[in-house]
Amino acid sequence: MKQAGIVIEMENGRVKETSLGMITLAGRTADSLTAMVMSGITDDITDHLSEYGVHTIVDLSLPDAPEIRRNPAVQATAVVHAARELKLDRILGLSSPEGKDLLPRVAALLDAPLIMDCVDADLKTGTATTSQYSGKMMAKIQLTGEILMFGVRPNAVLPESKPVPAKTIAMTMDAVVPENIILLSRDEADTEGRQSLAEADIIIAGGRGLKNKDNFSLIFDCAEKLNAAPAASRVAVDEGWVPYAFQVGQTGEKVSPQVYIACGISGSIQHFAGMKTAKMIIAVNKDENTAMMANCDYQVQGDLFAILPEIMRQL
Amino acid sequence: MQIYVCVKHVPDSAANIHMIDNRNIDDSVPFLMNPYDEHAVTEAAALKKQIPDSEIIAVCLGKKDAESTLRSALAMGADRGVLVETDDMCDSMTTARVLHAAIIRDGGADIILTGKESIDSEGMQTQFRIGALFDFPVVTNAASLEITNGKARVGCELAGGRTRTYELTLPCVIGAGRGLNTPIYPTFPDVVKSRKKPIETVARSQLNVSDAPGSAKIISMTPLVQKRNPRKIIGTPAEQAAEIIRILRQEAKVLS
Ligand SMILES: Cc1cc2nc3c(=O)[nH]c(=O)nc-3n(C[C@H](O)[C@H](O)[C@H](O)COP(=O)(O)OP(=O)(O)OC[C@H]3O[C@@H](n4cnc5c(N)ncnc54)[C@H](O)[C@@H]3O)c2cc1C
Numbered sequence: 302m303k304q305a306g307i308v309i310e311m312e313n314g315r316v317k318e319t320s321l322g323m324i325t326l327a328g329r330t331a332d333s334l335t336a337m338v339m340s341g342i343t344d345d346i347t348d349h350l351s352e353y354g355v356h357t358i359v360d361l362s363l364p365d366a367p368e369i370r371r372n373p374a375v376q377a378t379a380v381v382h383a384a385r386e387l388k389l390d391r392i393l394g395l396s397s398p399e400g401k402d403l404l405p406r407v408a409a410l411l412d413a414p415l416i417m418d419c420v421d422a423d424l425k426t427g428t429a430t431t432s433q434y435s436g437k438m439m440a441k442i443q444l445t446g447e448i449l450m451f452g453v454r455p456n457a458v459l460p461e462s463k464p465v466p467a468k469t470i471a472m473t474m475d476a477v478v479p480e481n482i483i484l485l486s487r488d489e490a491d492t493e494g495r496q497s498l499a500e501a502d503i504i505i506a507g508g509r510g511l512k513n514k515d516n517f518s519l520i521f522d523c524a525e526k527l528n529a530a531p532a533a534s535r536v537a538v539d540e541g542w543v544p545y546a547f548q549v550g551q552t553g554e555k556v557s558p559q560v561y562i563a564c565g566i567s568g569s570i571q572h573f574a575g576m577k578t579a580k581m582i583i584a585v586n587k588d589e590n591t592a593m594m595a596n597c598d599y600q601v602q603g604d605l606f607a608i609l610p611e612i613m614r615q616l
Numbered sequence: 617m618q619i620y621v622c623v624k625h626v627p628d629s630a631a632n633i634h635m636i637d638n639r640n641i642d643d644s645v646p647f648l649m650n651p652y653d654e655h656a657v658t659e660a661a662a663l664k665k666q667i668p669d670s671e672i673i674a675v676c677l678g679k680k681d682a683e684s685t686l687r688s689a690l691a692m693g694a695d696r697g698v699l700v701e702t703d704d705m706c707d708s709m710t711t712a713r714v715l716h717a718a719i720i721r722d723g724g725a726d727i728i729l730t731g732k733e734s735i736d737s738e739g740m741q742t743q744f745r746i747g748a749l750f751d752f753p754v755v756t757n758a759a760s761l762e763i764t765n766g767k768a769r770v771g772c773e774l775a776g777g778r779t780r781t782y783e784l785t786l787p788c789v790i791g792a793g794r795g796l797n798t799p800i801y802p803t804f805p806d807v808v809k810s811r812k813k814p815i816e817t818v819a820r821s822q823l824n825v826s827d828a829p830g831s832a833k834i835i836s837m838t839p840l841v842q843k844r845n846p847r848k849i850i851g852t853p854a855e856q857a858a859e860i861i862r863i864l865r866q867e868a869k870v871l872s
Binding site for chain 2: 578
C-alpha cells in the first residue's frame, strides 16, 4: 500500500492548479492520497480536493501568528509529524519557491531521500524523472528508503478530475517554535500583478540587445500587452537592468512556457539550459547566425527596437 | 570564527555534456567550482575581513582532481582545504554525512556555507541535511548576510523578487544564492599565494560514516535535446509583428 501525503499550496484561499496537477500525478500510482493543508480547511477546499481524487484531508493546525505559521522550519516539523502519525510512505510537494525551502527540510528531518523538480514519478516503484546538469540531461532516479519524497515541477502534469469521497482530520500537535531560526519578515511586494515566470504561458525575455536599462522597459511594456511574464538573460541582470529574479538559465529560473520570445539574446548554452523545454521558441535577433536563431521554431531576423513597438501597436 | 565552506567540483557550465553509456557522462570536459559555491567562498572571505581571527576551511567531497576546485577556493581567500577523496558518485544523503564527519574531524564550525544547489545534480538539499545532522538551523538562497552578537540575519530570495528575512543563532548553515555578492576574481598574486596553502586529503574510508537509511541512484540518463526546425518570419517590421501575433493567436493559442 502506497500512502501518499501531498503538501498543498494555496493562492488567495484556493488550491493552486499546480497542486491539483501534483494530485493527479500521485493518483496514478498511489493507493491512497492524503492532502496536507497548512492554512485551515474550508468546505470549498474540501470539495476542490476531493474532486481531484484526494481521500483524506489533514489540517496541519499550524499556529495563527503569521511569522510562526509561515516559518518553513515550523511547517517542516508539522509535515513530519503528520507523516509519522498517518504512516505515510510517500511525500510529494511542489518544487516551487516555497517548496524548495520546505521539502528539503522535511527530507532532512526524516532522513529520507528526495528528488526535486520531478517531471514524472512512479510512487509504486519509487522512481522519478528529473533534470540533471542544469537542464542538459533527463535522468531516471531510483529512490530507496522507508519514506520517499518527490518535489514535483509545477505544471509537469495537468490536473484531471477524479471525484472521490474525502474525509477531513485535524492534527493535534504542539507546534514547536524553534528558537534557532526566526522568520522576521516576508516581502511579497515587488511582483504584484505580474505573472510568475514558472507559471506563465508566454514569456518575453530580453538580453544584451536591449542595450540599457531604459530600453528594457520595452520588454516590460510588451509583456503587459501580451499578458506575458517578462524575463532576462544574465547579461541584462549583471548590467543591473533588471533584478536577478528575472534571470532565466542555468543559474536562474528554469521555465517551460507555451511560448518563449527571446529578444536580443544570443542563446548561450547557459541560457538554453533554462528555457529549452519551452513548447515554442520565437527568436527576435538582428544576427541570423546565433544559437538562438538556429534552435528556435520561428526566426525573426531584424531590429527588436522596430519589431517590439509594432507588436504593441497592433495589439 | 571557524568558517567552513563546502565546495563541489562540477562540469563547466558552458560545457556540452555527452554520455559514455546510459548512466555516466563523459567526464573529460573541464570541471570548475560550482558557481553558487563561489558566492559561498566570497562571503566567507568577507566575514573573515569583518571578524579578523577567523579561519576559512574549504571542504570538498570528490575525486582526486577536485583538488583544483579547492585550489580555487584557496585563491579566493580560504586558508586551507580538506579533500575527502572518493571515486563514487554520492547522493545528497551520503554527501551530507561525509561532509558532516569531515567537519567534525577537523574542528568545530561556527558557520557553514554552501551553494544553494549544485549545477550538476541539482539536488537543492545537501545544506539542509548537513544542518539536520549537526542540529544547526539552515536557510537557503541567501542574498544578504549580517553577523552580530552571535546571530546571523539572513535575507533569502524566493523566486519572483520576493524575500524572507530570518534570524539564526550560530552555528548555522547558509546556502548561498547569486544575490549574495559578486564572486571574487583572484589576482595572479592570490593564485601564487594559494599554492602554498595546505590541502589535506582524507580517504572517505578514513571517516567513520554510517550508511544512510535511504538512497537516490541514477538508473538511466539521456541528453535533453529538443530538435527544432526554424521557419523564417520575413517582411517589414510591421509584417513580422503581424505574423508573430497571428502565430500567438492561431498556432500557440495563448493570445485572445
Ligand atoms: C557559470 C555561468 C552561469 C551562467 N548562467 C547564465 C544564466 O543562467 N542565464 C543566462 O542567460 N546566461 C548565463 N550565463 C551567461 C552566458 O554565458 C551568456 O554570457 C549570456 O547568456 C549572454 O546573454 P545575451 O544573450 O543577452 O548577450 P549576448 O550573447 O551578447 O547576445 C546579445 C544578442 O543580441 C542581439 N542584438 C543586439 N542588438 C539587437 C537589436 N537591436 N535587435 C535584435 N537583436 C539584437 C545580438 O545579435 C546578440 O545575438 C552564465 C555564465 C556562466 C559562466
